[in-house]
Amino acid sequence: MLKIAVIAVVIAVVTISCVHTVNRVLMAPPHIAGADFVGSESCAECHGDVVAGFSGATHSWLQNHDGTEVGCESCHGPGSLHVQTGGALQTIVNPGRSPETCFNCHLDKHGEFRLAHSHPVIEGHVSCSDCHEPHKGDAVLGRGTSLASANDTCLQCHSAQRGPYAFEHEATREGCTTCHQPHGSVNNKMLTARNASLCLKCHFQEHRAGQILIGGRDHTGWLATGTCWSAGCHEAVHGSHVNSSLRF
Ligand code: HEC
Ligand code: HEC
Ligand code: HEC
Ligand code: HEC
Ligand code: HEC
Ligand code: HEC
Ligand code: HEC
DSSP, rough: OOEOOOOOOOOEEEEEGGGGGEEEEOOOOOTTTOOOOOHHHHHHTTHHHHHHTTTSGGGGGGEESSSOOEEEEEEEHHHHHHTTTSSSSSSSTTTTTTHHHHHHHHHHHHHHHTSEESSSTTTTTSHHHHOOSSSSOSBTTTTTOHHHHHHHHHHOOGGGOOOOOOOOOOOGGGGGGTOOOOEEEEEEEEOOOOTTTTHHHHEEEEEETTEEEETTTETTTGSSSTTSSSSTTTTOOESSSSSOOOOO
């Protein structure tokens, strides 16, 4: 069993030199004033369905550095007051309302969501739990089941890319994330690459007699006119209703 100590690991120390302020970012569950950790079992009484599904979830392995399990409280904060009050809302953290809880431990993700092209998670328009399942199974929704369901996560909001198309681009069967970073990217439209290399990882490029062939056709002049998906070439990159070369 994978055991990971997550509490009180100092992962970043930022020093603002002029005022000597030390801002310590702790890899830790949320803090709730006056509350203590009670363990996941005490949640079962009222949230039995969530607790029952939790064993085997990505985050069910989390534990304190002293070996005690943290479980539910790693995201929801210490639950003693919540339990004592019979479930008062203000006594427990709901990370569905803010990604800050997730950033406590996934600090690198904070940076990804601040890249120039990113999902508006920090702005509150998209939530981590739109694409991640905190309570059961794999935390990445759809992963390991089938690609169709991984794509469904994206298509529930981006219905324009759903198809069906008369001329499908088989690349979408490899998953939206073959071409898009799910969190954010420096590239336009959150693409994994900004130029022809996005396409050439699957489409073989051949140099013959001074020509550059892609898909068996001479692309020598075209490659200089823009990206493969602009300049009037393959603009229907997700699939086309009219053109087998994904032109429109
Ligand atoms: C005695 C019953 C009881 C116990 C024990 C209990 N809860 Fe709750 N919990 C509730 C009730 C009631 C609500 C409010 C449901 C509602 O109004 O929608 C709630 C709501 C919540 C919410 C949603 C809060 C929000 O702002 O939306 C979370 C998260 C939560 N509980 C987590 C936990 C965790 C974690 C534990 C174990 C540490 C726990 N609960 C133990 C009764 C309980
Ligand atoms: C990885 C972080 C994480 C862990 C661990 C976690 N939760 Fe949650 N929980 C969330 C998020 C995120 C939401 C908000 C879901 C949403 O908005 O769709 C949530 C919502 C809830 C709610 C509110 C009702 C709901 O489903 O929206 C309850 C109750 C709850 N969790 C109980 C639990 C219990 C009990 C455990 C342990 C068995 C647990 N959680 C473990 C992240 C977590
Ligand atoms: C207390 C620290 C902690 C909190 C809070 C936390 N995580 Fe995690 N998370 C981890 C650790 C540690 C792992 C690695 C677990 C493993 O590999 O088994 C992980 C794994 C993941 C993974 C899967 C990574 C992979 O490569 O398979 C996702 C997705 C994820 N977390 C999302 C979230 C989201 C969304 C939230 C907020 C609702 C959240 N986490 C809150 C510590 C945390
Ligand atoms: C738009 C959908 C989406 C949103 C919103 C999202 N994620 Fe993800 N995330 C994904 C997908 C898809 C993957 C899997 C990427 C892969 O397997 O290539 C992933 C992977 C991860 C991983 C593991 C792999 C890695 O990149 O380290 C972590 C951790 C994670 N996400 C955390 C978060 C946190 C924290 C939030 C919210 C602050 C969040 N994600 C919001 C879609 C999303
Ligand atoms: C909960 C809804 C939601 C989910 C799920 C979602 N997105 Fe998004 N996506 C958005 C929003 C909102 C924007 C920002 C739109 C804007 O700024 O005009 C966006 C923007 C984008 C953009 C950039 C569009 C542009 O004009 O720059 C791409 C590409 C994208 N998403 C791909 C994905 C992929 C791939 C997934 C699955 C891993 C996914 N989305 C899941 C809501 C979602
Ligand atoms: C073969 C690579 C590739 C795959 C696979 C792919 N996309 Fe794209 N996507 C692109 C390119 C290239 C653009 C930019 C098109 C442009 O700028 O006109 C784009 C643009 C987008 C946009 C922005 C559309 C707009 O009008 O601005 C969204 C949203 C999007 N993709 C969602 C998805 C979703 C959802 C999936 C999975 C079903 C997916 N993409 C799969 C290459 C891909
Ligand atoms: C994940 C692999 C993958 C990626 C990445 C990819 N493709 Fe494809 N593409 C395919 C497959 C597979 C086919 C169908 C077999 C074929 O025609 O080679 C296809 C077919 C095509 C076709 C139709 C060829 C025809 O005339 O029938 C065009 C045009 C095309 N892709 C353009 C692009 C462009 C532009 C990009 C970059 C934005 C791209 N592809 C990225 C896998 C990929």
